[in-house]
Amino acid sequence: MNDSGHRKIIHVDMDAYYASVEQRDNPEYRGKPIAVGGSPEGRGGVVATASYEARKFGVHSAMPSKKAKQLCPDIIFIKPRFDVYKQVSKQIREIFERYTDIIEPLSLDEAYLDVTEDKQNIGSAIEIAKQIREAIRQELNLTASAGISINKFVAKIASDINKPDGMAFIGPSRISAFMENLPVEKFHGVGKVTAEKMRELGLYTGADLKKLSEADMTKHFGKTGKFFYKIVRGIDDRKVQPHREVKSVGAEDTFPFDLTTVEAMHVELDKLAVLVQDRLLKHKLKGRTITLKIKYHDFKQITRSHSFENAVDDYNLILQTSKELLAATEVANKRIRLLGISLSNFGDLLQKVNNEKVSDQLSLF
The missing domain is CATH 3.30.1490.100 (DNA polymerase, Y-family, little finger domain)
Structure with missing residues (x-):
């Protein structure tokens, strides 16, 4: 642990990963609305991810391809190349490993890094995040967004603030106000149904959630309520876990x-x-x-x-x-x-x- 007693956690999230790889490798797709996923023909497929050009029309992941075509008539559908995405993901991982071995991958395009102690003795999580993003840009011709904070939950939310190709730091002194101002639907783990239930209860922001006791949170949201109770107070003791016992x-x-x-x-x-x-x-x-x-x-x-x-x-x-x-x-x-x-x-x-x-x-x- 560093002198301040706080961990230094970075959450790195690639921008529109599958679509960005396709636009990088195929110049004819650059600047155009594309969707990686199933074709809208026949019964119709589903969008796995969409480029930012397509997202401007309201296209998003898990959307039926037929609906994506209706929203964006010029959208181009591309079949996924998972072998390529996996290879690029390994290259991204190699960049992470220059700074720390405490890496928890969440997917091919997303990971937590604990840089409380970093390999290069840089000392600044903000500087490390900058260097990682620049290496991804220079070496892989892709962009990544990063969130930096003292725990995983806040770092993950922070990585989404300035997307795409952005970075945000939420330090210890800012966490309380940041969580209070956060709309409930921005809380990781709050889906559309839970957000609607919260709104029905008059809960619109973290500040509203903070007014409820732990017992009330558990009453309304079950076990997840305990998690929300802690997280709205910026409490998240989960470690970045690269190694665990193999059971599955x-x-x-x-x-x-x-x-x-x-x-x-x-x-x-x-x-x-x-x-x-x-x-x-x-x-x-x-x-x-x-x-x-x-x-x-x-x-x-x-x-x-x-x-x-x-x-x-x-x-x-x-x-x-x-x-x-x-x-x-x-x-x-x-x-x-x-x-x-x-x-x-x-x-x-x-x-x-x-x-x-x-x-x-x-x-x-």
Whole structure:
């Protein structure tokens, strides 16, 4: 810990990552509205991410491609190239590692860094964030936004303040006022349904939330209420965790908009399956049990699992099994706010790794 007693946390978030990589690699897409995802033809696909040119028209992730086409008639749809996105993500990770080994990746394009003690003895988290963003710009021809603070929650919110290609620092003396002025829908973990419930209760800002006791917060929002109670006061003791005990390897994502169509859910499962396979291969693991995690709009959570006789790490099998597990639920009548895929039941294969866990919260958008 540094002399001030505060941690130095950076949250780095790439700007419109998939779309930006496509515009970098294909000059004909630059300056144009593009969407990486499924085509609007036929039954229609879903937008995985959209360029900022498309976002000006209201296009966003998890939106049906047909609707995106209606909002932006000139939008160009591009099939995802996950192998390329994974390779670029590794290059981004290598830049992070110049400054710290305490890195918690949330997805291919997003990570927390603890630079309380940095490898180059720079000492300033702000300067480190500047150097990281400049290296990404110069070496990869991409832009990233960064948030800097003393804990993960505030750093994550800060990274979104000046997007795209921006940076924000929220120091200890500013956290209280910052959280009080923050609209409730900007709180990480507050989706559309929860935000609406808060507004019905007359809760519009952090200052409004701060008026409620912990008991009241728990009464209205369950276990999440305890989290909101602490976070609105700037209290977040979660560590940046690069290493954990291996019990499962997986990825999950909480969506900014509830998923309402099977097509949109399949798009998200595809992204998760890619990440899960990548992490399995990285740690030389295969699992016998595939588990699908679902959290509905009302925060009810279920899991469904399928076990195989032989251990697997195949992307297509992981994806197909996850789709089948999803189909076996009440998927047609529910709105989904989170999906997760994990593999477990490694057996003797666990001896091949050094007690690392790579099941990370995924926040692609």
